[in-house]
Amino acid sequence: MSDQTQGVRAERLARAALSRVGEPDDAALRLLVAEEGVVGAWASLRRGDGRYPGGRLSGLLPRAREADPESDLARFDRLGGRLVCPADPEWPVGLADLDHLDQPAPFALWARGGGDLSALAARGVAVVGARAATAYGTRVAGDLAVGLADAGVCVVSGGAYGIDGAAHRGALLMAKPTVVVLACGADVAYPRGHAGLLDQARNYGVVVSEAPPGAPAMRHRFLVRNRLIAAMAMGTVVVEAALRSGALNTAGHADRLSKPVMAVPGPVTSALSRGCHVLLRERNAVLVTSVEHILETVRPLGSVVPAPSRAVPRLGDGLPPELRRLLDAVPVETPLATVRIAVAAGIEPRRATGGLAQLVGLGLVVRDDAGWRLSSAYRLCSASGQGATRPRPS
């Protein structure tokens, strides 16, 4: 092994270890890293070095003794995950802004999923908002995400219930990538009810976290996580937010990073729109009501705004041709057996079963005893006029 390869390996181990040992905004740990570099800092902590006065690092020593980055990396690798470090091509360029603004950049990112994080973040827009979203907010977040996905934008959000989930789901309904930035480990299904959503996000995009594998979701981590959402994306859209909310925290990060903050207005009678109205009244956010408004805001001046591929995007536009044919053969209401759908789609029944299961995973199709039919989410989006229309059978 060359010295250079060994150096890279040591740095990766050190970054994996530091993500295990300290919280990203731990000032004493940052100081140690600034003075000794990540490899030196990790070596000091592992030695239980007492050089730093005041014992400000001593709280980290028990964690450092137990940290086993080799094992973390090996287990994460077995899950199909990877550690993304600042020197890697997949490191999102937006995270460099954190350094410039003296905010803590992550030591490393634990990433899972087939997408390239850097490429996705470069065309990413954060769509965030309340967990306890209303039907209005959920619908708007989903519709905007469908339209953004269709325009080639990657929806970045926090994977939470409510607005975050609706935003991710909108992108996935179009079979387009999305980036989920978790506050817990990237291998932890949190919230539990979003386990399936996280599976799909990995299939079509990336699930990422600066917390080490297995780390539980903790209140403090949600707030530091929000700076990553803001830093990765081109801009942040808040769809619904109460007056005190994590989404306003994300918007604040975006603003400090000089990235556009957008807000969707809502009924003044709704507590869940108050945060949006405060952003618009007092914090100079851009009022957006459509995908076009968002694209206008995030595209650099003078750049060519790519028009959406057609006036009304169709759900599943991003699917591979075979899945697309299957989807076109699934009936709207009366369920149909696998064989019938396979015949209609001109696909071998065994392959059709697997394909239909994938469409179920995407939320486009549901299955019951009588067979397969389109999901209510699919029909809802089709009916709303904004999201999509029913593809014509080919």
Added chain:
Amino acid sequence: MSDQTQGVRAERLARAALSRVGEPDDAALRLLVAEEGVVGAWASLRRGDGRYPGGRLSGLLPRAREADPESDLARFDRLGGRLVCPADPEWPVGLADLDHLDQPAPFALWARGGGDLSALAARGVAVVGARAATAYGTRVAGDLAVGLADAGVCVVSGGAYGIDGAAHRGALLMAKPTVVVLACGADVAYPRGHAGLLDQARNYGVVVSEAPPGAPAMRHRFLVRNRLIAAMAMGTVVVEAALRSGALNTAGHADRLSKPVMAVPGPVTSALSRGCHVLLRERNAVLVTSVEHILETVRPLGSVVPAPSRAVPRLGDGLPPELRRLLDAVPVETPLATVRIAVAAGIEPRRATGGLAQLVGLGLVVRDDAGWRLSSAYRLCSASGQGATRPRPS
């Protein structure tokens, strides 16, 4: 009669006549008045003077022949109305701004109602919006008007169905004055369904028009009327407006008059909020969600914003004590006979009948065969928490 008195009388007759003869934005008529003054212009028209080339005034001559300002004034006087002219103390100062901006000031205003138009307009805020308002818009307009009335602001609007009506009604529910600026004659009950509302507006405020008595509502007059609403008030609040709407026209007038334009956001899924969002995104309107936001915007810098009299205003706060006692004695649901209410309120039954009828007119009480009870509007406002609370029986 002194020369001066005769001069004043001639001018009033001429202004009454000109309001009958020409539309306020008739350029040829304006030119004639600019050259000859109102008295001279009216004399020329009455003579059928052909001096003006191109026959641009000839279309007005048949109307001029039929005009009978003495009779108009006498009939309007019998209705309890009055003609307000620019020299009168009751002329709203805001109308002078029209002259400065080369927009047509009205020749005169035909006014009905007990309020002083100038005083009311000086503390007036226009609350305008869609006729086909949603339940959301109607509720917000009503709640804002209740709060504005409680803060001593006079609600100015156009008397139409939808937002206008809800705004006037909010002020009247507080038994506070409101100014209705009509596009038809001030003696015409238009729209028909608002005949009762117009009656009440006269009791508590002013119903005013630049159109002569008996003039029907015509499309063109709505648009020219809107400049009066904008010019009279300190600022204009648009509650709900479609993309093409009279409310946006009023907002445009306010903007040209350098008066604050405010807009209430709403669901981005509602076509009736699109006009508001355009005002906020593209026309620099101030986003307002509460009475406080409106007061902050219209009060001149440095002026003391009078606090609302109490945290939660109560419907009927402005009522005379006897009516207030009656209102307190009216049951919420099960109707009560006049005598029972009179006894509970300690008021002579004959007086109670008249008082209860007044409360019906204000929209606070309804009557059926079984007796009197509180109106659903009253209960709605009480329930919304913003508008008012049920007064405790005294």
